[in-house]
Amino acid sequence: xxxxxxxxxxxxxxxxxxxxxPLPHCIACGETFVSxxxxxxxxxxxxxxxxxxxxxxxxxxxxxxxxxxxxxxDCQRETRYYEQAMAVAVYDGYLRELLLTAKxxxxxxxxxxxxxxxAVWAENETRLEKSEVIIPVPxxxxxxxxxxxxxxxxxxGPLAAFLRRPLRCDVLQRIKPTVSQSKLSRRExxxxxxxxxxxxxxxxxxxxxxxxxDDIRTTGYTLSAAARALLxxxxxxxxxxxxxxxxxxxGWQQ
Numbered sequence: 001x002x003x004x005x006x007x008x009x010x011x012x013x014x015x016x017x018x019x020x021x022p023l024p025h026c027i028a029c030g031e032t033f034v035s036x037x038x039x040x041x042x043x044x045x046x047x048x049x050x051x052x053x054x055x056x057x058x059x060x061x062x063x064x065x066x067x068x069x070x071x072x073x074d075c076q077r078e079t080r081y082y083e084q085a086m087a088v089a090v091y092d093g094y095l096r097e098l099l100l101t102a103k104x105x106x107x108x109x110x111x112x113x114x115x116x117x118x119a120v121w122a123e124n125e126t127r128l129e130k131s132e133v134i135i136p137v138p139x140x141x142x143x144x145x146x147x148x149x150x151x152x153x154x155x156x157g158p159l160a161a162f163l164r165r166p167l168r169c170d171v172l173q174r175i176k177p178t179v180s181q182s183k184l185s186r187r188e189x190x191x192x193x194x195x196x197x198x199x200x201x202x203x204x205x206x207x208x209x210x211x212x213x214d215d216i217r218t219t220g221y222t223l224s225a226a227a228r229a230l231l232x233x234x235x236x237x238x239x240x241x242x243x244x245x246x247x248x249x250x251g252w253q254q
Contacts, residue, residue, distance in 0.1 A: 087244065206233065
């Protein structure tokens with residue numbers, strides 16, 4: 001029996017899918033899996049990600065060899081405009097491969113999938129409780145046109161939905177076409193980011209605690225420059241969250 005493209009077979013197929021929905025496929029390896037959380041990655045792929053474990057620096061989450069609550073050398077000798085920096089995993093191995101693929105191989109779906117890791121990590125993170133607005137670190141318009149999307153914005157989407165906080169992409173702009181930070185020295189990175197950001201919607205952040213989101217943090221100069229622009233626009237305080245924490249040339253802190 002067939003009525004205008006509708007068949008009994010298609011009806012029963014839809015009914016079965018409704019009762020027994022298909023298992024999700026891992027965004028990285030493609031395997032089906034079962035999860036209690038809205039994650040885009042299967043357990044096998046998650047096991048390959050080097051998640052950060054304690055002890056860590058109390059200000060920036062950098063792994064330490066000392067005691068919990070100590071400050072790393074970077075936080076002892078340099079100040080940043082953000083109040084607290086948080087990170088989920090180390091920018092190494094499999095996670096490094098995933099982030100590079102999401103950024104340079106036109107995989108916006110992978111960038112969104114990586115954002116589900118941020119969302120699940122945030123479930124029991126008390127340091128995020130007072131955040132009132134989430135802002136992704138923007139790309140310069142020239143780079144955005146070349147890449148086609150801002151991976152930080154896509155990663156911040158699942159996090160904002162989970163925390164039920166507004167995701168504002170109309171507040172912060174990158175006004176300086178900076179060069180890549182990866183091959184610059186620490187001082188060159190700091191100078192490269194000086195004056196790189198401007199706030200174009202001050203009322204959106206005035207008097208609020210802002211959560212600034214990016215994919216990777218290494219020295220923190222990019223996030224610090226963005227935080228400075230937000231504070232000058234009237235933000236009460238700025239915290240930052242990245243999926244990955246890059247290893248500095250000095251390695252893990254003692």
